[in-house]
Amino acid sequence: MRALGSRTILYQQSVIKQLDISGNDFISIDLLNELGPMTAGELSKKTGLSTGTITALIDRLEKIGYARREKDPNDRRRVMIVPTYEEKAEIKTSYESLNLAMLDLADHYSYEQQMVINDFLTKAVALLDTELQQPQNKKT
Amino acid sequence: MRALGSRTILYQQSVIKQLDISGNDFISIDLLNELGPMTAGELSKKTGLSTGTITALIDRLEKIGYARREKDPNDRRRVMIVPTYEEKAEIKTSYESLNLAMLDLADHYSYEQQMVINDFLTKAVALLDTELQQPQNKKT
Numbered sequence: 327m328r329a330l331g332s333r334t335i336l337y338q339q340s341v342i343k344q345l346d347i348s349g350n351d352f353i354s355i356d357l358l359n360e361l362g363p364m365t366a367g368e369l370s371k372k373t374g375l376s377t378g379t380i381t382a383l384i385d386r387l388e389k390i391g392y393a394r395r396e397k398d399p400n401d402r403r404r405v406m407i408v409p410t411y412e413e414k415a416e417i418k419t420s421y422e423s424l425n426l427a428m429l430d431l432a433d434h435y436s437y438e439q440q441m442v443i444n445d446f447l448t449k450a451v452a453l454l455d456t457e458l459q460q461p462q463n464k465k466t
Numbered sequence: 467m468r469a470l471g472s473r474t475i476l477y478q479q480s481v482i483k484q485l486d487i488s489g490n491d492f493i494s495i496d497l498l499n500e501l502g503p504m505t506a507g508e509l510s511k512k513t514g515l516s517t518g519t520i521t522a523l524i525d526r527l528e529k530i531g532y533a534r535r536e537k538d539p540n541d542r543r544r545v546m547i548v549p550t551y552e553e554k555a556e557i558k559t560s561y562e563s564l565n566l567a568m569l570d571l572a573d574h575y576s577y578e579q580q581m582v583i584n585d586f587l588t589k590a591v592a593l594l595d596t597e598l599q600q601p602q603n604k605k606t
Contacts, residue, residue, distance in 0.1 A: 327568060330587055331474045332496045333594035335489070336514065338475055340598065349475070349489075356472045374476065423600065427593050428467060431586070439582045442575065446583045447470055453567050454473035458480065460563065 327450070341420045347390070350375060354383055355392050358409035363396070369407060374458065467590070481560045487530070490515060494523055495532050498549035503536070509547060514598065 342352045350373065357372050358364065364372075370380045384407055387393040392411050398404035411417055432440060482492045490513065497512050498504065504512075510520045524547055527533040532551050538544035551557055572580060 327587065328496060329500050329591045330470075330594070331478065332493055332500065333591055333598065334471045334474045335478055335493055336598055337594055338471065339489075340514070349479075353472055353475055356468060360469050360472065374480070424594075424597050427597065428590070431589055431593055435582065435586070442579045442582050443586045446571070446575070447467065449571055450568070451469045451473055453571055454470070454477055454564075457564050457567065458473065458476055 337424070344420055345416060347386075347392075350379070351383055351386060351392075354380075355387065355409060355411045358393060358407060359411045363406040363408045365404060365406060477564070484560055485556060487526075487532075490519070491523055491526060491532075494520075495527065495549060495551045498533060498547060499551045503546040503548045505544060505546060 338349070338352065342349055345352070347355075354369060354373055354375075357369065361372070366377060366380050366384060369375075369384075370377045373380070375383070384393065384395065387407075388395065392414065393407050393409050395405050396408045398406050432443075435443065478489070478492065482489055485492070487495075494509060494513055494515075497509065501512070506517060506520050506524060509515075509524075510517045513520070515523070524533065524535065527547075528535065532554065533547050533549050535545050536548050538546050572583075575583065
């Protein structure tokens with residue numbers, strides 16, 4: 327897992343360099359894409375960034391077309407940050423080679439084995455989410 | 467995998483903040499720890515950082531006691547960078563909670579399932595290493 331972790335970070339660094347955006351901006355885009363629209367407060371909690379930092383970050387993402395602010399249709403007082411990330415051709419291109427290689431790797435396992443791998447990855451994500459909520463790991 | 471990737475990066479950010487070191491320094495320490503002693507040139511290739519950046523980085527790591535330069539016993543003209551990372555109590559402490567939680571998660575799988583997960587993780591690391599060697603992903 328640590329070996330995977332260091333490669334993940336090197337890979338992310340190469341993608342953000344290609345896209346010319348900051349690490350925090352990239353992580354926020356990725357989380358929005360994965361979890362769907364959320365409020366600035368929710369994004370602040372997920373990333374550990376202060377609400378002031380998040381406001382400036384959303385401004386930047388809107389400017390470069392990676393996200394937009396929208397009123398929640400169920401509660402017009404709530405403003406949701408909506409990812410428009412996957413619409414961007416440069417993001418698709420950055421990930422395409424890795425995505426194809428990962429799909430090819432997954433294909434080498436039986437359905438049962440894929441279920442085990444998926445279960446492990448899902449639980450590892452939940453476990454890291456829990457660790458990130460520990461006081462010593464919080465940024466703010 | 468992308469969900470795991472974003473949590474990995476957030477976790478790494480929290481660890482480097484606790485240790486008060488840079489992301490590149492941390493990645494280098496982690497790679498040295500995983501792959502064992504290597505030359506500055508090899509570390510430069512693995513991280514994608516220039517040899518000049520790596521020289522300054524090793525100086526910093528030596529200063530804070532995370533690595534040291536040693537002559538290769540088999541070839542005295544070669545200088546190896548030797549990790550002394552795991553000897554540091556603050557590193558052990560940073561990872562301890564996550565390590566225990568990961569071991570506990572692994573315990574929930576049968577031996578056969580653990581082999582599948584391990585095989586997948588090993589191949590995913592190799593795959594990312596290959597992707598990182600693609601021209602568009604190289605830093606230098």
